[in-house]
Amino acid sequence: MSRAALYDTTGGPDVLYVAEVADTDPGPGEVTIRVRAAGLNPFDAKMRAGFIPSQAPFPRRIGGDVAGTVEAVGADAVYWDGTPAAVGDDVMGRAAGAVGDRVTAHVNELTRRPAALPVEVAGSLQVAGLTAVSLLATVPVTSADTLLIGGAAGAVGLVAAQLAHATGARVIGTASPVNHELLRTLGIEPIAYGDTLAARVGALGTITAVYDCHGRDALDAGVALDVPVDRMVAIAAYGALEEIGAHNVERDARTPENLARLADELASGKLSLPVAATFPLDEVVAAFTAVESSHAPGKIVVTP
Numbered sequence: 001m002s003r004a005a006l007y008d009t010t011g012g013p014d015v016l017y018v019a020e021v022a023d024t025d026p027g028p029g030e031v032t033i034r035v036r037a038a039g040l041n042p043f044d045a046k047m048r049a050g051f052i053p054s055q056a057p058f059p060r061r062i063g064g065d066v067a068g069t070v071e072a073v074g075a076d077a078v079y080w081d082g083t084p085a086a087v088g089d090d091v092m093g094r095a096a097g098a099v100g101d102r103v104t105a106h107v108n109e110l111t112r113r114p115a116a117l118p119v120e121v122a123g124s125l126q127v128a129g130l131t132a133v134s135l136l137a138t139v140p141v142t143s144a145d146t147l148l149i150g151g152a153a154g155a156v157g158l159v160a161a162q163l164a165h166a167t168g169a170r171v172i173g174t175a176s177p178v179n180h181e182l183l184r185t186l187g188i189e190p191i192a193y194g195d196t197l198a199a200r201v202g203a204l205g206t207i208t209a210v211y212d213c214h215g216r217d218a219l220d221a222g223v224a225l226d227v228p229v230d231r232m233v234a235i236a237a238y239g240a241l242e243e244i245g246a247h248n249v250e251r252d253a254r255t256p257e258n259l260a261r262l263a264d265e266l267a268s269g270k271l272s273l274p275v276a277a278t279f280p281l282d283e284v285v286a287a288f289t290a291v292e293s294s295h296a297p298g299k300i301v302v303t304p
């Protein structure tokens with residue numbers, strides 16, 4: 001038996017509890033991971049709250065991002081680079097229901113964790129990192145661009161801003177004032193979100209592309225500043241995309257190869273993804289409360 005975070009009904013963080021669950025053997029192409037870090041995402045909170053419909057039976061597990069050590073290997077479990085999975089591998093990636101002691105994952109959603117990458121960062125990377133890569137794949141930028149990122153101090157925004165900055169693009173990012181210094185240290189020009197955003201951004205120069213990583217404020221600013229709709233993409237704009245005609249984010253870039261590349265860049269210090277706080281499994285309610293209320297930059301991670 002293992003312990004895992006579960007919920008029996010949709011609702012706020014306090015519907016979560018920790019209980020024993022039966023371990024299952026990994027199926028073909030799968031491995032069982034001893035979880036060392038499970039980064040939390042707004043998506044997990046939206047699922048738990050019932051904002052994203054699901055037919056999955058209760059009790060449900062929660063989580064997706066994971067890093068840990070392989071404890072059992074199913075038949076034909078071969079990583080994206082052609083190497084076979086083995087007991088003892090340090091891996092990272094995605095596993096549905098990762099917030100618990102053990103979880104089963106398909107190897108095509110995993111890669112090996114570089115030794116120099118802290119396990120808490122590795123266990124926080126898949127969703128934010130691959131969404132950021134997907135933003136750049138959907139609306140590529142170059143040194144000829146001035147990019148506006150809405151929500152640049154969030155996990156997706158931070159990675160996307162650094163990847164865009166590395167192309168030579170000028171990057172302007174919205175954030176709470178408390179996060180402006182962090183953005184500056186990464187080469188991003190910070191600007192507060194809120195009233196008169198379009199006018200304040202317009203005063204900084206001509207915007208040629210928009211990634212909205214929070215809602216629709218940056219998209220609306222892009223429309224007001226005459227950014228072509230095919231140069232705008234959003235990940236959480238919901239109704240606004242059809243109304244404006246901007247791109248939804250492409251999913252083609254969510255590959256284990258891209259995850260491995262990001263992991264190497266984080267391990268070598270070319271990229272940064274801060275960890276705001278870690279919580280033991282028994283404090284999963286407090287961990288999700290932090291995800292849903294904090295403006296501290298970086299990931300909230302459960303470390304069972």
Ligand SMILES: NC(=O)c1ccc[n+]([C@@H]2O[C@H](COP(=O)([O-])OP(=O)(O)OC[C@H]3O[C@@H](n4cnc5c(N)ncnc54)[C@H](OP(=O)(O)O)[C@@H]3O)[C@@H](O)[C@H]2O)c1
Nearest residue numbers: 042043131151153154155156175176179193214235236295
């Ligand atoms: N479509 C997809 O495939 C996909 C994938 C991943 C995530 N998402 C969604 O994208 C969003 C961001 O995810 P995340 O993991 O980056 O979340 P996160 O790490 O929790 O960051 C959210 C950020 O939103 C910023 N924010 C709050 N109010 C804002 C406002 N009015 N204007 C601009 N920014 C504001 C906050 O910035 P400050 O702290 O500076 O205030 C915070 O850092 C979530 O809604 C998530 O569900 C979608």
